[in-house]
Amino acid sequence: MSESEVLKKVRLTSLSHGGGCGCKIAPGVLADLLKTSVPFALPPELLVGTETADDAAVYQINEHQALIATTDFFMPIVDNPRHFGQIAATNAISDIYAMGGKPLLALALVGMPINVLAPEDISEILDGGREVCAKAGIPVAGGHSIDSVEPIYGLAVIGIIDPKNLKKNSTAQAGDVLVLGKPLGVGIYSAALKKDQLDSVGYEQMIANTTKLNTPGQKLSTIAGVHAMTDVTGFGLLGHAIEICKSSSTQGLINYQELQILPGVKSLAEQGCVTGASGRNWASYGHQVELSNSLTAVDRAILTDPQTSGGLLVACSPTSLDAVLKVFKEEGFEQAGVIGSLVPAEDARTVVKVS
DSSP: OOHHHHHHTSOGGGGOSSOGGGGSOOHHHHHHHHTTOOOOOOOTTEEEOSTTOOSSEEEEEETTEEEEEEEEEEOOSSSOHHHHHHHHHHHHHHHHHHTTOEEEEEEEEEEEOTTTSOHHHHHHHHHHHHHHHHHTTOOEEEEEEEEOSSOEEEEEEEEEEOGGGOOOSSOOOTTOEEEEOSOBOHHHHHHHHHTTOOOHHHHHHHHHHHTOOOTHHHHHTTOTTEEEEEEOOTTHHHHHHHHHHHHHTEEEEEOGGGOOBOTTHHHHHHTTOOOHHHHHHHHHHGGGEEEOTTOOHHHHHHHHOOOTTOOEEEEEOGGGHHHHHHHHHHTTOTTOEEEEEEEEOOOSSOOEEEO
């Protein structure tokens, strides 16, 4: 057996300590790290920076055009190399859509254990990323690669938007309804996969969910009643809902029964298929959440479950809801639906209530 044949038997997820957006630094730890950042005078053209933990940076270049810049990369969440590339690319491009923009081009970010992974597997990862970029109508125009201990892949993506259509996570309004574009449970699926407890149907659901581009974002940005938008990724639904509420001085009311959850997720969570990131997420922001007594530990795990390439979370006026749901349906997001609403903030402690 050749060296390349031996290398090809290596399981991708066995090479990483975490996978997908579950690799993210916990929100509380990240906040502490950023506290030491040295203040810097920001140009007025920088419409979105780090101040509200938004999805991407936005820099205005003229009256009708602003550039959107983002980057996302992580370790494998699946063992199939092509699927890993597709998921990572979909996740990275999502940040452009979450700001309401149109993606223009991508740069590949590649770190691979060259002496561990077979060259053909690495090529498959890159090909998967290029396939998704082609679906988004953008080229992979370059990038950077290193020899690393763990396999890492992602993209830096540049997009464009008319500033008047820009959707931040900080501009939600009391009275808005919250719409979620994709079902939850990807992190629990990934935990089950690592334990060989995810069946073929679950795996197909996982790939379909994580490789579905959040294309509705660009159309949603043109609807005046859409006030704020983000995508749900590593901090889980609660974490990203908190970001919207804190930055817009509102309180979120989430109806757990209205959440769309991937098939079999609850059962897998009951069997202990929960990521470590879920617990880290709760430890970081649980003090800002009020959960109904009727909700179980499994329910909490789903609410904090890190989503890789998760759905768009949209805050819109009730009068624009039909238009928002129409866009989602036209783009193939049949499971998109209302999961709650926003009200004036009662106090600084309870940011989100879940009933």
